[in-house]
Amino acid sequence: MMMTDLTDRRKLRMGMVGGGQGAFIGEVHRIAAAMDGWIELVCGAFSSSADRSKASGRSLLLPDDRVYGSYQEMIESESRLPEGERMDFISIVTPNNMHFGPAMMALEHGFHVVLEKPMAFNLEEARQLQQKVTETGCSLLLTHTYVGYPMVKEARHLVREGKLGAIRKIYVEYPQGWLSKLSEVTGNKQAAWRTDPQQSGQSGCMGDIGTHALHLAEYISGLRATRLCASLQTFVAGRKLDDDGSVLLQFDNGTSGVLMASQVAAGEENALKIRIYGENGGIEWNQQEPNTLLVKWLEQPTQVYRASAAYLSEEARAFCRTPAGHPEGYLEAFANLYRGLALSLQPWRNEGKAGPYDFPGVEDGVRGMAFLDCLLKSNESNDKWTDFTV
Numbered sequence: 494m495m496m497t498d499l500t501d502r503r504k505l506r507m508g509m510v511g512g513g514q515g516a517f518i519g520e521v522h523r524i525a526a527a528m529d530g531w532i533e534l535v536c537g538a539f540s541s542s543a544d545r546s547k548a549s550g551r552s553l554l555l556p557d558d559r560v561y562g563s564y565q566e567m568i569e570s571e572s573r574l575p576e577g578e579r580m581d582f583i584s585i586v587t588p589n590n591m592h593f594g595p596a597m598m599a600l601e602h603g604f605h606v607v608l609e610k611p612m613a614f615n616l617e618e619a620r621q622l623q624q625k626v627t628e629t630g631c632s633l634l635l636t637h638t639y640v641g642y643p644m645v646k647e648a649r650h651l652v653r654e655g656k657l658g659a660i661r662k663i664y665v666e667y668p669q670g671w672l673s674k675l676s677e678v679t680g681n682k683q684a685a686w687r688t689d690p691q692q693s694g695q696s697g698c699m700g701d702i703g704t705h706a707l708h709l710a711e712y713i714s715g716l717r718a719t720r721l722c723a724s725l726q727t728f729v730a731g732r733k734l735d736d737d738g739s740v741l742l743q744f745d746n747g748t749s750g751v752l753m754a755s756q757v758a759a760g761e762e763n764a765l766k767i768r769i770y771g772e773n774g775g776i777e778w779n780q781q782e783p784n785t786l787l788v789k790w791l792e793q794p795t796q797v798y799r800a801s802a803a804y805l806s807e808e809a810r811a812f813c814r815t816p817a818g819h820p821e822g823y824l825e826a827f828a829n830l831y832r833g834l835a836l837s838l839q840p841w842r843n844e845g846k847a848g849p850y851d852f853p854g855v856e857d858g859v860r861g862m863a864f865l866d867c868l869l870k871s872n873e874s875n876d877k878w879t880d881f882t883v
Contacts, residue, residue, distance in 0.1 A: 505835055506535040508571060508580035508604075510564045510595045511587035513539030513549035517683060518609060519586045522636075523553075525827035526584070531835045535559060536580055538567040564595040572602045581838065582607060582632075588692040589700070593618040596633070600625045605632040605838065607831075611704050611865065612858025614694045619855075619862040626855045634834045635861075637708045637853040639765060641826030643800045644786040647809035648769070648776045649713045651788065658772030663742070663750035665710045665767045667702045668758035675731050688734050696865050697734030699725065702765075703754035703868070704861040708853065709767055710752065711860075713776075716744040718864070720878045723871040728757045740868065743878070784821055811850070859883055 507526055512519015519539070526532040536559035539549035543562030550560030561567035571579045582605035585595050593613050596606050600622070612635055613619040626633050639645060651657060676684035686692040687701055694700055711717055720743040725735040736757045742750035758764075765780035777787040784800040798805065801817040814825050833852035863883040871879035 504531055504533045505582065505838060506578075506580045507532050507607075508567060508583045509534060509537040509539065510567070510583060510585045511539065511591065512537070512584075513545055514552060515682070516586065521824065521827060522584050522586050522607070524824055526831045528824070528828035529832050529835065531839070532831060536561065536567060536571060538562065538564045565598065568595070568598050568602050568604065571604075581605060582834070585609065588686040589694050590614050590692045593622065596622055597625060600629050600631050600633075603629065603631065605634075605834070607634045607636065607834065608858070610635050610637055610708075610858065611694070611700050611861050612855070613862060616859070616862040616866050619859045623855045623859050632834060632837055633855045633858070634830060635853040635855070635858045636827070636830055637705060637712075637857060638823065638827050638830065639705060639709050639780060640712050640853060641812065641829035642778075642780075642783050643805070643809045643812040643821050644778055644783060644798065645709070645713060646812050647786055647798060647805050648767075648778055649715070650806040650808055651776060652714055652769065652771075657769070657774050657776065660714055660716065660744075660746065660748045660769060660771045662770040663710050663714055663716075663744070663748060663767070664769075665706045665750070665765075666753040667706045667755075667765045668753070668761040669702065669756045669763060670759045670761040672698075672729065672732075672736050672756040673759045675729050677732070688732055688736075690733055693734060694865075695734075695869060696725075697727075697732070698736045698754050698756045699738045699868055700734075700865055702756065703738060703740075703752065704864060705765065706752050706754055706767075707864050708857060708861065709765070710742075710750060710769075712853075713767065714744070714748070714769055716746055716748055718742045718750070718881050719745050721864075721867055721871055721881050722878050723868045725868065725872045738868070738872075740871075783823075783826070 523534055537550055538546055538561040540546040546562055547560050583599045584607040585592055586609055596608055599606050677688045688697050722741040724739050726737040727735050728737055737755040740752040742752055768777045774790040786798040788796040788798055800821045801813040812829050830852045833850035836850045860883055867879055867881045
């Protein structure tokens with residue numbers, strides 16, 4: 494379904510599974526997808542309840558005949574529409590246990606897929622999706638949002654250019670405090686499904702945010718973790734999945750790393766931070782201050798790099814959306830992922846623009862699920878290290 498006709502200048506048509514009224518991440522996806530004006534929402538199955546799905550569709554001003562009671566009905570109905578009307582891709586914004594079914598069915602019907610992370614309920618499902626992507630040639634965007642930030646691109650550029658020298662140490666931490674109490678029993682829907690093994694899968698905190706931390710570390714450094722030693726904890730009494738974890742990492746070039754993720758770090762909001770150190774210096778980036786990248790040199794003063802500045806690399810500037818001094822935030826980073834998908838499906842949109850507009854894909858998803866499998870094995874083992882293989 495890749496569009497190579499340069500005369501076909503139209504918006505990409507998006508369908509959505511999940512993300513109905515009261516859902517957080519569905520609205521984020523819709524805002525991000527629409528930000529460049531290249532994508533429009535044309536249909537959806539917004540809830541497992543047909544009535545709630547219809548109500549959500551009406552609130553989004555969609556025609557009744559493009560709002561469906563199930564993802565199966567949507568994919569089958571959309572595939573029967575003329576090519577000039579049907580959706581081009583599907584965004585799946587459901588709990589983890591509802592990722593595989595709609596993603597596999599969409600790929601089998603020739604639709605591209607945008608998928609929340611972790612990619613699947615378990616590693617076997619992830620590998621099946623990877624095989625189906627290979628068979629169909631369709632694209633799969635996995636929304637590891639934080640790699641959409643311009644200063645993350647600049648950090649990766651500095652590492653790639655060898656400015657820091659050989660990488661020696663990686664620290665990545667992701668503390669949150671919102672699950673410090675047993676919020677899942679108080680009507681908090683976001684807490685309820687994330688702490689439910691039947692919906693979230695084999696891991697809670699590490700599946701939800703630990704996978705983000707690992708992906709960010711590997712994305713910026715260009716390295717791959719090969720072994721790990723993990724300790725997972727469940728601090729809140731009555732909780733069924735981990736809410737905290739610490740991991741020692743070894744990377745393929747000998748670099749050592751430390752990964753920490755917690756959702757019981759009382760008082761923290763969304764404090765994802767990464768530090769990477771090489772022979773000549775280090776970098777530090779904090780998601781809550783995303784416009785700033787600290788570059789620390791061995792025998793020189795620390796430099797403060799800022800988003801949209803003229804001295805940034807071409808790659809980082811290509812992801813900046815506002816003049817210097819204006820926040821490049823979460824929604825903009827999310828939109829950069831959708832921009833990457835749009836550019837990959839409609840190459841003419843890259844005319845005169847710097848790139849590349851990369852985005853996380855199915856390989857990242859498989860790697861994330863393999864990471865969770867390895868974590869659990871390490872946590873249950875008395876051995877110090879566990880090999881991390883995909």
